[in-house]
Amino acid sequence: MNEGCQNLSDLSNHKKLNSANLEQIKDLIEILVDEETLPDTDSESPSKPNSNLSRSAQPDLNFLESDSINQKEMATEQESKSEEAAKLLALTAIEEVQGIETEKAIPEDLADTVNNLIPLIVGLLEFKLDNSREGIIETVRPVLDRLIAERTLEDSPKMAAAIARILPAAIEDEIRLNPLSIARAIAPEIALSIREQILLDADAIPKTLGPEMGKAIKAQIESERDAMVDALYPVIGSTISKYMVEVVQDINSKIERTLSPEGIKRKFRAKVQGISEAELIFQESVGYRVRAIFLIDKDSGLIIQEIQIPGERHLDSEMLAGMLTAICSFANDCIASGSELDLVDYGDWQILLEVAGYCYLAVIVAGEPPRAFITKTRQVLGKIVMEHDKAIQNFNGNLADVPLGIKTKLEQLTETNQNKPQSSSPILLWLLIFVLGLVFVPWGISSYRARIAHRIEQASAIQLDAAPELSVYRLDPTVKQGKLIVRGRVPDNYLRDRAETILQEIAEKNQLEIDNQIVAVNVPVSPNLVTGEIQRLTNLFNQQPQVSIQTSYQPKTLNINGLVLDKSTRQSIGQAFQQIPGIEQIVFNLSEQLSIAKQRIYFKSGSSELNFADNFAKINAVKQLLQQHPQVHLQLVASNDTIGSYLINYKLNYERCQSVKTALVARGIQAARLINNCNSIRSANNQDPSRADWLKRYVRFEPFIPSNFK
Amino acid sequence: MSTITQKICLLGDFSVGKTSLVRRFIEDKFSDRYLSTVGVKVSRKLVEVKTEIETHQINLLIWDLEGNTKFKSIAPSYLKGASSSIIVGDLSRSDTLSNLTQHLRLFWEINPQGQVAVALNKADLIPPEKLAKLVENYQLDNFPRVIGVYTTSAKTGDRIEQMFEDIATVLIPARKP
Structure with a gap:
């Protein structure tokens, strides 16, 4: 009903009323009145003044326009007297229209009149609706489309505005009543409209759909998990597998180096920490790296010193420090008063927090930092606090006042990290170095x-x-x-x-x-050579008068038989044969000849007569020797006492030799084997003067073997 | 040219416009949608202050604290280490103005040497003729270490820049002899 009012008032304001419009309005009122009301009006008192009616309707209109709640109140109020009022309204309306018709009114008047009419028509419509809804519908139906069409032609923006207000409600209603048809009507155009919208504003659709995507995916996973797994598998599967391949390669190489110092160190660490070695290997493979280090004033959250690793995305340190401090304060106030937050973990990153009196250290690390690193941060913070506590306490936001020492100390944390990604406790390291030293230094x-x-x-x-x-x-x-x-x-x-x-x-x-x-090594010498050499030596020795030997050689052993008349010759024979290679042993089988040389036959002074009684044994011994060794010859050598003249002694020597020779010949010895060498005077002169004279008078034997006897 | 960093806290009852003041100062933006700050939000702006001798750069770290309500007071630990503070009141709500001294006391309890600026916000909602009278009632200049009382408007940006500049000037460290 309100919408109707609006349209009508638009109509009047426009001041474009023409006769056709007027006709329509008149028709409308007549129809309204004709059906039921008009006959009734006859029975009702028409005496009430018209002007009153129109006056009373006027404030109603104001009400209608200003407040819909009041309108409803009014409607209920009117309910009782509505019928009566409606009749009066109808009459008034017809009169008004007729008035306009009869007078030749200017458009302004016309508009005023229509304005006056609006409440009447509204009242009528209302009444009519209450009383004969069907009738009204029947009446308006044939002209409604025409009305809308013409109005649209006239002023489409207004019409659009008018319809626009009810359109959402209308669609809503239709969706509720007949969802399928709405869906069918819109469906073909949805894709196109989205595409158009993307063309118009590329961000709008993602922005709209974005927040819902998560929910949609979640719902889809809930309803059809397998389908989602299949859909995502090619992407996630390959990403994960690529990552895992890298990690596994790293693990493999680490396992291959199990016996490397690193591997032994790891084994040792696993034992000490009570973690499995595999876990340690994984931890090492995944690794960790320091991204930034901040020393932050605990109260104000201002940065005292910061180190950001080049190559990493630069962090807004001050904001981060501020928020971290706020979080720490919050945790301290609300969760655990008196204790401190020591770790913020987000995804792959960690913020290690080490709190001291006036400051705290925040280390932003990717991956899983080993215990040793955490211990090191504690040590570094400890040192900083110990040395620079005054400066930190008095920190007033001026970075220029911060001691340089702090920065160098903080840099230790990054240095360790860069040089030695998997640092371990130094004691362990030294122990390892010591053990390795024990092994490798001696080896080296x-x-x-x-x-x-x-x-x-x-x-x-x-x-x-x-x-x-x-x-x-x-x-x-x-x-x-x-x-x-x-x-x-x-x-x-x-x-x-x-x-x-x-x-x-x-x-x-x-x-x-x-x-x-x-x-x-004794190399077996050729026996021919040995025997030749032996023969040569044997011959050589046999050329000597005192030697008459035969040699026979068996491998390694040489037998020497025969006669060697003096001792020294015998020794030299032994030595000579010893020199021949291949002879290891010499067996001497020589007769003892030494007694002959000692046999002396003594004579009386001045006599050459042999005293047989005295010398019998000696002569016999010589005789036996000569018989035994037929090749041995004897040289007879005489010696005298040098008493008397040389001549006498010379003669005596000769005669004495002759006596001995004769005696031996007489005993069967060949004279040729006995050589008289008594003519030599020399022998007498060799005498030892201290000797007794009788001892100087003798004949002795010098055996020899002539070469033709050998 | 020296750069120093200083912490500033914004204190005041809920919905007096602390976050809007900061947003106007940092981003030069305003929105009349009310979003309650949870806990604290830290923002940063570099302010240059020129004195006769040299130019100072002051890095203001602004801690926009959750406004206090009847049921929840401001966590004192957030105020620690702040060199100055802006106490904010809402000119259209007199109770927030009468709470100003309470906030001042809280701040000085924790930072006895702290400097304070008082912002009487939402000046755009008050007709100009009434404004002068209202402000007169809340002259806090008799307190030591109050930099000034500013009738601000986050909506129009009135006096905000000036207020932060004045704070920055006060925070310039005393020249060492």
Whole structure:
């Protein structure tokens, strides 16, 4: 009803009333009145003044326009007298219209009249609606579309405005009553409209849909989890797998290096901390890095010192410090009074908080920082507080007043991080270094020594090889415990000594002691050569008058048979044969000849007569010897007492020799084997003057073997 | 040219326009939608103050605190370390103006040396002829360390810039001899 009023008042304000409009209004009123009311009006008293009616309607209109609540109140108030009023209204309205018709009114008057009419028509409509709804509908229906169409043609913005107000409600109603048809009507255009809207304002649609996406995805996951998993799998799966491949590679390489110092350190750490080694490896693989360090005034939240790692996104340190401080205060006030917040964890990042008296340290770290790092932050803060507590306490917001020492101390935290991503407690590290030292220092020294030794050995081998006489033998020089040991085999001691001489030089240069372990091996000599040599020596010795030997050689052993008439010759024979290689043992099988040389036959002074009684045994012994060794000849040598003249003695010598010779010949000895050598005077002069004279008068025997008897 | 950082707190009853003052000062924006501040919001603005000798840069860290209500008072720990404060009242609500001294006391209890500016906000809602009279009633200049009383309007931006500049000037550290 209000809308109707509006339209009508628009109509009047426009002052474009023409006769057609007027006709319409008149028709409308007539229709309204004709159906029911008009006959009734006859029965009602028409005596009430018209002017009153119109006056009473006027304030009603004002009410209607100003306040809808009042309108409703009025409606109920009117209910009782509505019928009566309606009749009066109708009459008045017709009169008014007729008045306009009859007079030739100017448009302004016309408008006024219509304005007056509006409340009447409204009242009528209202009444009519209450009483004969169907009738009204029937009446208005044929012209309604025309009315709307014409009005739209006339002033489409107004019409649009008029309809616009009810459109949302209308659509709402339609959706409620017939949702399917609305859906069908709009459906084809939704995609297009969204596209159009995106063209107009690219941000609007995402902004609208954005907040709902989360809920939508959540709902979808709730209703159809598998479909969502399938949809997201290609994206998330590959992202995760890419990340995991990297981590696994890292883990693999760490496991491969299990026996590296790092690996041993990790094993040790796992034992000490009671964490599995796998967890430690994972922690190391994921790693951590420091992004920023702030030293913050605890009360005001002002930054005292900050370090931001270059390469990371720069943080608005002051805002961050302020908010952190606020959060800390809040937590302290509301959650745990007296204790402090020590960790803020968001996603992959952590803010480690270490609180001291007037300040606190906030370290922003990506990943999982190891315990050692946390301990280090504590130590650093401790040092800062200890050294700069006055400056921190008096901090007034001026960064220029902050001591430089603070910054250098804070930088320690980043340095450690950059140089040693997986830092561990220094004690552990030193222990490890010590253990490794125990293993590697001796190893290093020994390997150095081994290298030196090897060089010496090589030099020695080259030197030995350079000596032609030694080059054919395998000699093995080794250096061990300050000694140059040389092993190997050579055929004789000469070569053994030769090798030692060569090595001596090298050993002295390197301050080593020579240990000659070369064995001179007895090489079996060719028996032909040995026997030849033996024969040669045998012949050589047999040329000597006192020697008559035969040699026979069995491998390694030489037998010497025969006669060697004096002791010294016998010794030299032994030595000579010893020199021949291949002879290890010499067996002498020689007759003892020494007694012959001692046999002396003494004579009386001045006599050459042999005293048989005295010398029988001696003569016999000589006889036996000569018989035993047929090749032995005897030279008879006489000696005198030098008493008397030379001539006498010479004669005596001769005669005495002759006597002995005769005696021996008489006993069957060939005279040829007995050579008289008594003409030599010399023998007498050799006498020892202290001797008794009788001892100087004798004949002695010098055995010899003539070469033709050998 | 020296740069120092100072903490400023905004104190006052709820809905007097503390957040709006800060927003006008920092972003030069205003919205009449009321959003209650929860806890604290920290903002920052660099202010340059020129004296005869040199130019100072003062980095103002502004702590916009949750306004206090009958049931919830301001957490004193948020005020710690503040070198100055702005106590805000709403000219259209007389109870918020009478609470100003209470806020002053609280602030000085924690920061005895702190400087204070008093902002009588929402001046745009008060007809000019009434304004002068209202302000007269709340002259707090007799307190030491009150920088001044400012009739501000976050909506129009009236006197806000001036107020922050005055605070920054006061916060310039005394020249060392």
